[in-house]
Amino acid sequence: MHGTHTTGSPYAPHTEEDRSAMLEAVGAESVDDLFDIPAAVEFDGEFGIDVRSERETRRLVRTILGRNDELTELLGRGHYGYYVPSLVDHLADRSEFLTSYTQYQPEISQGFLQALFEYQSLLVELTGLEVANCSMYDAATALGEAATLAERVRDTSGHRVLVPDLLLEGRRSTLENYVAGTDLVVEEYPTDDANVDLAALEELVDEECVMVYAENPTVRGAIEEGLESVGDLASDHDALFVLGSDPIALSLLQRPADVGADVVVGDASVLGLPTSYGMGLGLFATTDDYLRQVPGRLVGASEDATDRRAFTLTLQTREQHIRRERATSNICTNQAWVALRTAMHAAYLGPNGMVDLAERGVTRAEDLAERLDDIVGVKAPVHDRHHLREFVARVDQPAPAIASDLEKRGFAVHVVGDHELQVCVAGVPDERIDPFVAAFREVIR
Amino acid sequence: MHGTHTTGSPYAPHTEEDRSAMLEAVGAESVDDLFDIPAAVEFDGEFGIDVRSERETRRLVRTILGRNDELTELLGRGHYGYYVPSLVDHLADRSEFLTSYTQYQPEISQGFLQALFEYQSLLVELTGLEVANCSMYDAATALGEAATLAERVRDTSGHRVLVPDLLLEGRRSTLENYVAGTDLVVEEYPTDDANVDLAALEELVDEECVMVYAENPTVRGAIEEGLESVGDLASDHDALFVLGSDPIALSLLQRPADVGADVVVGDASVLGLPTSYGMGLGLFATTDDYLRQVPGRLVGASEDATDRRAFTLTLQTREQHIRRERATSNICTNQAWVALRTAMHAAYLGPNGMVDLAERGVTRAEDLAERLDDIVGVKAPVHDRHHLREFVARVDQPAPAIASDLEKRGFAVHVVGDHELQVCVAGVPDERIDPFVAAFREVIR
Amino acid sequence: EYEPLLSEKDQTRVEIGGGDGDDGDDSADGGSPLPDDLTRDSLELPELSEPELARHYTRLSQMIYGIDSGPYPLGSCTMKYNPKFTEDVAALPKAAVHPDRSERSTQGTLELMYRLQDYLGRIGGMDAVTLQPPAGAAGEFVGIRVAAAYHEHNGEGHRDEVIIPESAHGTNFASAALGGYDVVSLPSDDGGRVDLEALEAALSENTAALMLTNPNTLGLFERDIEEIAEMVHDVGGLLYYDGANLNALLGRARPGDMGFDVMHYNVHKTFATPHGGGGPGAGPVGVVDELAPFLPAPRVRENGESESEPGYELFDPEHTIGKVHGYQGNWLVLVKAFAYIARLGDEGLTDASATAVLNANYLASRIEYEVPYEPFHHEFVASAGGQDAADVAKRMLDYGVHPPTTKWPEIVPEALMTEPTEVEGKGTLDRLAAAFNAVAGEDDETLADAPERTTARRIDQTSAARSPRLSWQALGSDEE
Amino acid sequence: EYEPLLSEKDQTRVEIGGGDGDDGDDSADGGSPLPDDLTRDSLELPELSEPELARHYTRLSQMIYGIDSGPYPLGSCTMKYNPKFTEDVAALPKAAVHPDRSERSTQGTLELMYRLQDYLGRIGGMDAVTLQPPAGAAGEFVGIRVAAAYHEHNGEGHRDEVIIPESAHGTNFASAALGGYDVVSLPSDDGGRVDLEALEAALSENTAALMLTNPNTLGLFERDIEEIAEMVHDVGGLLYYDGANLNALLGRARPGDMGFDVMHYNVHKTFATPHGGGGPGAGPVGVVDELAPFLPAPRVRENGESESEPGYELFDPEHTIGKVHGYQGNWLVLVKAFAYIARLGDEGLTDASATAVLNANYLASRIEYEVPYEPFHHEFVASAGGQDAADVAKRMLDYGVHPPTTKWPEIVPEALMTEPTEVEGKGTLDRLAAAFNAVAGEDDETLADAPERTTARRIDQTSAARSPRLSWQALGSDEE
Structure with a gap:
């Protein structure tokens, strides 16, 4: 009843x-x-x-969620609201995907294992590195895992981890927690016009460094122009070069393998997940050298008793349920279903769609910055760089007041300084751009 | 791309x-x-x-549908907005159900055939009749099909079809179209306080009648008290007794077989479909006597080559694709997926849930009528009958104005006379009743 | 693996009664709120929990072949991919409105219907459209009723014949008969098209209409359509277009331009709404201006109240035939059809037909079975030759594909009526052809024993029909 | 049937470049909007159509056993039915908000989080809750970090040991190690519970915490919990509750009442959120008042602006450890957990545990394998005896059910760790027991050859690990 x-x-x-x-x-x-x-x-x-x-x-x-206002979000800084095709929802919601457990019995889990294998392959192509795991929680924890990996594979006396001064607080703080139980110390290096300050970095890198972290694009949406130099600096000092990025950026920007990256981390859920209050998908790829030090789960191809190709979780001796306190990570449940969705979304777009989406992220950001720059009292973009999907605008008036006024008109933007706003076009429908510019004009008066 | x-x-x-x-x-x-x-x-x-x-x-x-106002609908009269459990959506939306064709190849359609067989069985239990088809379009077309069946099985010189004067215009008009190609003539019999006027009906029934149609509950929500007499009158004159009802009413009210019904029609989508602008599910059940004259599709049990039970469409020689102009109906595509949903919803409720839902339809309508009756200038219910889920209220002021004022306050009701409104509780959340009564008080002032 | 019936999992009997009909607190003490003489005695049905039901229906779904399982080349039953997003729009909360609400409060629904009427009119070359018919056959019936009303209105109620080619869909015959017409069956000519001499002979002052499918069920375009239209119109008849094969012609030809007076659209065939295992469908009907006053009531039009922001209203055509559905047909299906058309636009629709025709021709070129009639368009009818076409179909199941429609139209012996649609790629067509060709090389015994790899093996149709068991109640205790 | 990899269906290479970096109309002429030195050269991936993808993933889904396929008695991994409606609420458009929006514009999200914090606090008997940890193991890590910060704050940063029973989940050890602690492993007593003497010996002024699962992984309630708590607290340590087995105790006992200082909740295990084939999960952490200042930032509280209509705000606990996730964890999972708790209420939650315990006891009573330790609660650990537990599991697959967790905890030889949960009815438990018992009677060879009725037969783990092939790129051309 x-x-x-x-x-x-x-x-x-x-x-x-x-x-x-x-x-x-x-x-x-x-x-x-x-x-x-x-x-x-x-x-x-x-x-x-x-x-x-x-x-x-x-x-x-x-009723409760109804208390959230309806805003057009021009927000990014690590979490993006790209449109996710309906196909992804309908297929990923099939209960076989949604309600199954981790694939401890591969013989009745082939479908999920194959999907995760395909996800790993997607990341291998995007990064140019040989090994990708089948997910971490998010970009911040993936960064933390990269640091502990660096400590394991670089067990010299070194203990310095260099990160950009602009690093998002959530990532920085998470990293600090991940290294709290190690000897590692997180230090900042300065940025120059929203790119790595190469000269300053060169000063800072020494043999005590186990890892140098950079992001592309940077947190302010600027595309890095000196990545190869960062890679060289790191490898010259036997430090790991860890690069933060995401599948859309990676579709267009320099391939991590080509700039000497040893590890790529980031949030892969830019594909596959709608805006979801920061829920993400930790991307983790590295080279074959560190295969047996990789944190998290790996799906591998094998054969079954009839010699047909079959997939299975593999190299589990790295993991907590077998190696306990000597595991490469404490992660158990990861973000498998999100990885499935990301792989689906990527497959839906195909390489043409992915490159196109990234390129439109460049041109649409450029166009919007130009339009804002036309407004008296606004300079956009602040940084003299190429941008992907977001940029910083300087306003003469106090930025928080401008943002608040914009919110009253139905638009959300980031406040990143007393007179600096950050504006992101990812996922913003074309027809919302004109009203946004109009609102911006109004509130700047 | x-x-x-x-x-x-x-x-x-x-x-x-x-x-x-x-x-x-x-x-x-x-x-x-x-x-x-x-x-x-x-x-x-x-x-x-x-x-x-x-x-x-x-x-x-x-955007287009956004132009529909958000109203609490106290509407019924043949189409009801009962809450449909989420289970129904999720399971019926599985693509195997949603995207398959009619089961012409039963060997790869067993799942759907079994679900339809279970739907037919549900109707057999509800009606007490032996045969139910696996769907017509809606209540109106099912009524039309009942009339043509009556003509086929009662091929005397008779041609009169008797229907209540209160019959919904959509049903009456559809019936007229269905009999337009026959010699049948549709005639009205009067009602008395929203039940069949038995005395008047007795006057009207004669050997020329091939069919007498009645509904339970009647279109005004009143429960029929003289169904057995209607059945007797029909059978005394060799006319078919066709009863209109629905699965929720049938869960509680007199069983059609017990009152002499030869055919049961109606809208089965009261279970399974949310409010959907009149989209429905034609219920059609009859006795074994008329098995080979049944319109529409029938699923039967059989055996496969290994003697295991298997299901298949059967008695297809009745149908248009084989018998062409001598078929029992022109129907081809029916409402199979809605029938699936209805069967799912019924299975979710179980017999306890179904009886309970019907009983609450009686008590909630009673309670609301009582509360409206307390308002000066309102009499409810108008009819001195038991009611299921809806009832008529008389208002001193013009009913259209009252309805319009209620709409401005977010409530929709039927106007059924110059001073008569019809109000339905089916699917209306409990917490909307108080505001409705309050709004009613306001507009009646 | 076998899935028990719900009734084999549970049967619970609920006793009803104890009510005296007073307005007391009956429900509180478990009694019925109604007097016993108004209620049934008991209700016996399965009572299962939500997890059990989820497993039951998940298991049932696994025993069904859908369009997401593989190709579905059912000739004249166009089974194309159903875009997932159309489900999302049909599920919008604002789509769930009651049909008796005021026009003022349902402007969204009315606008969508108005726009869909308009889209369909443009696509078919028709002047006025009704969305009410809940399926293709219902659309045919509306066409027949509209024709009858038109003739009646013109004092020509004596016209009592509808002419239908032998190769037409069964519903044509049944719909005409339901409308009270005598059916005059028209043989095909040697080329598989309408035999003009036979048509001449069939036409008379009693002709109400000719129902035609174009391309016909052999996939052939009726090249003489202009002459046919003239002949029918000359005797005062109307020309009806069966829209089942419209997916062949989108953007290339329109029934209205060919001289058709009335037509129906099959939205699942042409506009990719899901077939749901047998419905719900929708069969909108388009007509030329002359017939518009006879369409079912109500239709939607602009209310003319505001030019800047058009409003919409319902209206009854002047000489309407009335209704053919209790309300406005299968609304949720119409929403999906609208979304599909709005997504594809001119280019997508036109390409859909072009690709459908390319696919049919390519597939036909790859299979070993003979295709006697051509040039076909979106579908072709091959002949199984010495094999039994139904057996061929059963055997194709073993190769993991859905077989074509079989044994019809009868003009082709052992017909295999095949329509791949535009959504199958070259690779899938090659796999499908391989299945055809594998079966073509097999002996009769193998075919007769097929299928052997399916959930159920060959099902005994004769026994099913001879002793019908149509409910679990009819199965008898030995099975339960 | 085998489903090819996406890469075996298509590989399309897109060349990138042609851009000069000018702000011209590069995209129009096909060139890149970026200068070549900032872009990659090409991208090579599968390019498939929507219908092809629908079939690919539909086919993949058919090769997966989910909770809607049948029972899933994975001990300590509670797999219970995931109510469908929780998907609907997580899909509400208003749930899709960006984490950097203002508090003012996200009152709905904050209120839901506030209410969930409150619910969890009541259920666990905890004073303060953080929702941030994205999984159970992340929750453990938060607990460890909070303990560390607490000790540090109290000038006891020297404490460098975490004590963990041998039978605990592997994540306990790994989380403690990640937090920089030395793990002191604690043997069980003969009854399968914490050995108090061994505990006494392990405790010292270096003890930071004891991590305990209760009921433990054998399903046994740690009856000495009060004494254990006293012992731990006496040396200045903290008591951590691993929430994996909380589904045994809802409404019967609360960690906070047993003396635990900090705990995590596994929302998929206890509150029926779907496991998604390995996540996303959520591992909220509850603590007693004393530890609340150390919780991750930010948390949600009422803002006190209005009594009639409470508003909510984020705040950083005074001595917060900072963040363990870039934002606020797996929000969409939290929404589902909230909905589940709000649906069941006190009565539903309490009944869930009661029924889970009844089910475990009933199932154990029906199977022929020995269950050495009792009285167990929601799960039990049987021994496969002379059989290989992993082989038993593989063979159970042939009977259409998911097997238990095997070979762990090691205290039981050839362990079959079994947890049916409350959602399995008697009939399903009987079928599950029949599967156990059928396998119990089979010989080693049969078991070693199992499974034989599954999509894939027994998979070679050794070869997978010896020569890892972790991407389609690594498969080599002979396979493609």
């Missing part, structure tokens, strides 16, 4: 007769007899959480 | 090389050569329909 279920779990199929028969089979009078909890720690209170029907629950969540 | 597809069908996988190779294989220079259309009838104009991306198309439809 599910429509009116008021007691018990609505998802337990038991009838009263079932329960009685089962209790009899186990020789218990009541379910209470099956619990072996000392009276002193028994809970005899209530949570005070009401039972609701499915319909009421849906309405409750709809 | 689907993200930016601007020419051709986005759903055709062909590369240019494919097209060339295929043209070569068929020995044509271009696709134009494959068309054998006389120049005089060639179309060289344009439809003037723009190409849109998937995202733009979704936005277009969302």
Whole structure:
């Protein structure tokens, strides 16, 4: 009587007769007899959480989330709202994908393993590196894992990890937590017009460095112009060059392998996930050299007993459930379903679609910056660089006030300085650009 | 390059090389050569329909439909907005169900055939009749089919079809079209306080009648109290007794077989479909006597070559694709997927849930009528009957004005007379009742 | 693997009663809120939990071949890919409105219908469109009823014949008969098209209409269509276009330009709405101006209240035949069809037909079975020759593809009526051809034993029809 | 049937370049909008159409066993039915907001997080909750980091040991190690529980924390929990609760009441969010008041601006450890967990645990394998005895069910760690028991050859690890 279920779990199929028969089979009078909890720690209170029907629950969540305003988000800085084709939702939502567990029994999980293998292959092509795992949580934790990998493979006396001064606080802070249990120390290097300040970096790099981290594009949307030099600096000092990027940027920008990257991290969910309050997909790729030090899960090809190709989780001796405290990471549940979605979205776009999406990220950002720059009291972009999908604009008036005024008109932008806003075109429909420029004009007056 | 597809069908996988190779294989220079259309009838104009991306198309439809107001609908009269559990959407949307064709190849359609067989079984239990087909379009067309069946099985000189004077215009008009090609004539019999006027009906029934139609509940929500007498009157004169109802009403009210019904029609989508602008599911059940005269598709159990139970469409010699102009109906594509949804919803509720849903339809309508009746200037219910889910209220002021005022306050009700409104509780959330009564009080002042 | 019936998993009987009909708190004490004489005694049905149902229907779905499983070349039943996003738009909360709401509060629904009427009119070359018919056959019936009303209105109610080519879809015959017409069956000429002499002989002052499919079910374009139209019109008849094969012609030819007076559209065939295992469909009907006053009621038009922001209203055509559905047909299907057309636009629609025709020709060129009639367009009818076409189909199942429509049209012996549609790529067509050709080389015994790799093996149709078991109640206790 | 890789269906190479970096109309003439030295040369990936992809992923899905396929009794990995409606609420358009939006414009998101923090606090008996950890292991790491920060804050930064029972989940060890701690492994006593003497010996002034699962991985409740807590606290250590087995205790006992200082919740295990083939998960962490200042930043609280209509704001705990995720964790998963808790309420949650325990006991009573340790709760560990537990699992696949977790915990030889959860009915448990018992009666050779009825037969793990082929690029041309 599910429509009116008021007691018990609505998802337990038991009838009263079932329960009685089962209790009899186990020789218990009541379910209470099956619990072996000392009276002193028994809970005899209530949570005070009401039972609701499915319909009421849906309405409750709809009501609560209804309090979120409807804004056109010109937001990026690590999390993007690209349009995800309907195909991805419909196929990824098939319950076989959505409700299965990690593929510990590969013989009945071939479909998911193949999809993850294809995801890994996508990253191999994008990065030019030989090995990609089948996901970390997000860009920040992937960066943290890169640092601990660097410590493992560079176990000299070195302990310095160099990151850009502009690094997002969430990534920096997460990195600090990941290295808290190690000897590593995170240090900043300066940027110059939103690119790596190569001269300054050269001063800072020494044999104590185990890792140099850079991002492309940088957090301000600028495309890096000195990546090869960064790679050279790192390798000259036997430090790992860890590059942060994402699948759309990687479709167009310099291939990590070509600039000497040892590890690529970043958020792969720019494809596959809509805006989702920061939920992401940690990308992690590296070279064959570090294969056995890779954190997280790897899917490999093998053969079954009939010699047909089959897929399986492999090199599990790196992992926590086998190696425990000597594992390459503590990660267990990762973001497999998001990786599936990312692979689907990439396959939907194909290489033409991916390159096109990236190129439009360049031209649309350029165009919008130009239009904002036309407004008196605005300079955009601030940085004399090529940009991908976002850029910084300088405003004469206080930036927070401008952002707040824009929000009242239905637009969200980042405040990144007292007089600096950051504006992102990723996922913003073309027809919202004119109204945005118009609103910008209004609030700048 | 689907993200930016601007020419051709986005759903055709062909590369240019494919097209060339295929043209070569068929020995044509271009696709134009494959068309054998006389120049005089060639179309060289344009439809003037723009190409849109998937995202733009979704936005277009969302924008258009956004012009529908958000109202709490206290509407019924044949179409109901019961809550449909999420399970139904998720399972029925599995592409195997949604995208398959009619089960002409039963060996690869067993799942759908079994689901339809279960749907037929549900109707057999609800009606008490032996045979139910696996769907007609809706209640109106099912009624039309019932009349043509009556003509076939009652081929005396008779030609009268008796229907209640309150019959919904859509049903009456559809019936008229269905009998337009026959000798049948549709006539009305009067109702008395929203039930069949038995005395008047007795006067009207004669040997010329091939069919008497009644509904339970009646269109005004009143539960019929004289169904057995209607059945007796019909059978005394060798006319078919055709009863209109629906699965929720049938869960609680008198079983059609027990009141002498020969055919049951109605809209089964009260379970399974949300409010959908009148899209429905024609219920059609009858006795074994008329098995070979049934319109529409029937699923039967059989055995396969290994003697295992298997399902198949059966008795197809009744149908248009075999019997052509001598078929029992012209129906081909029916509402199979809706029938699937209805069966799912019924299975979700179970018999307890179904009876409960019907009983709450009685008590909630009663309660609301009582509350409206408390308002000065309102009498509810107008009819001194038991009601299922809806009832008529009399208002001193003009009903259209009241309805219009209610609409401004976010509520939709039916106008069924100069001073009569009809109000339905089906699917209306409990917490909308108080605001509705309050709004009613306001507009009645 | 076998999936038990719901009834084999559970049967729960609920007793109903205990009510006295008073307005008391019956439901609280478990009694019925109705007096016993108004209620049934009990209800016995399966009572299962949500997880159990999820597994039941998941398992059932695994025993179904859908368009996402592989090619589905059912001739004249166009099964093309159903774009996923059309499900999303049909599921929009604002699509869920009651049909009895005021026009003022349903402007979105009315606008979408208006726009779809308009799109369909342009695509078919028709002046006015109704969206009400809930399926193709219902569209045919509307066409027949409109023709009848038109003739009646003109004092020509005596016209009692509808002419239909032998190779036409069965629904044509049944719809004409349901409309009360005598059907005059028209043989094909040697080329597989309408025999003009036979048509001349069939036409008379009693002719109400000729129903024609073009391209016909052999995939052939009726090249004499202009002459046919003239002949029909000369005797005062109307020309009806069966839209089943419209997917061959989009952007290349329009029924209205060929002289057709009335037509139906099959939205699942032409506009990619899902077939749902047998419906819901939609069969909008388009007509020329002269017939517009007879269309079903209501239709949608602009209300003329504002030029800048057009509003919409319902109206009844002057001499309407009334209704053929309780409300406005299968609304949710119409939303999907609208979205498909709006997505493809002129270019996409035109390319769909071009590619469909290319695909049919390519596939035909790859298979070993003979294709007696040509030049065909989006579909072709091969002959299984000495093999039994139904057996060929069963055997094709073993090769993992859906077989063509078989044994029809009868003009081709052991017909294999094949329509790949535009959504199959060259690779898939090659696989499909390989399946045809593998079967072509097999002996009758192998075919008769097929299929052997499917969920169920060959199913006994005779026994199913001889002793019908149409419900679990009819299965008997030995099976339960 | 075999499904080719995407790369075996198509490989398209796109050349990139031609751009000079000027702000001209590069994209129009096909050139890149960037100068060549900032771009890659080409990109080579599969380019397929939507229908082809729909078939690819539909086919892949058919080669996966999910919770809607049948029982999934993976011990300690609770796989329960995922209510469909939770997908609907997570898909609400208003759930799709950017994490950098203003608090003012995201009151809905903040309120839902606030309410979920509150729910979880009540359920676990904890004073403060963070939702940020994106999985259970991340939750453990947060717990470890919070403990470290707490000790550091109190001038006890010298504590460098975390004590973990041998039978604990592998993540406990790895999380402690990631946090920089030395792991002290604790043997079990004869009854399968914490050995108090061994604990006494392990505890010292260097003890930072004891990590405990309760019920433990054998399903046994640590009856001495009060004494354990006292012992740990006496030496100044903290007590960490691994929430993996919380589904056993809902409404019956709360970690906070047992003396635990910090715990994580596994929302997929306890609150039925889908596991997605390996994530995303969520591992919220609850702590007692004393530890609240150290939780990750930011958390959500009421802003106190209005009593009638509460508003919400983010805040950084006073001594926060900072962040362990770039934003706020797996938001969409949190929405589903909230919906599940709001649906079940007190009664549903309590019944879930009661029924889970009943199910485990019933299933254990039906199987022929020995269950050495009891009284267990929601899961039990049977021993395959003379059989190889991994082989038993492979053979169970042939009976159409998912096998239990095997070979762990090691305290039981050839362990079959089994957790049916509350969603399996008696009938399903009987079928599951039948599968166990069928395998129990089979010989080693049969087991070693299993599975034989699955999509893939037994897969060679050794070869996979010895010569890793981790991408289609690595497969070599002979395979492509």
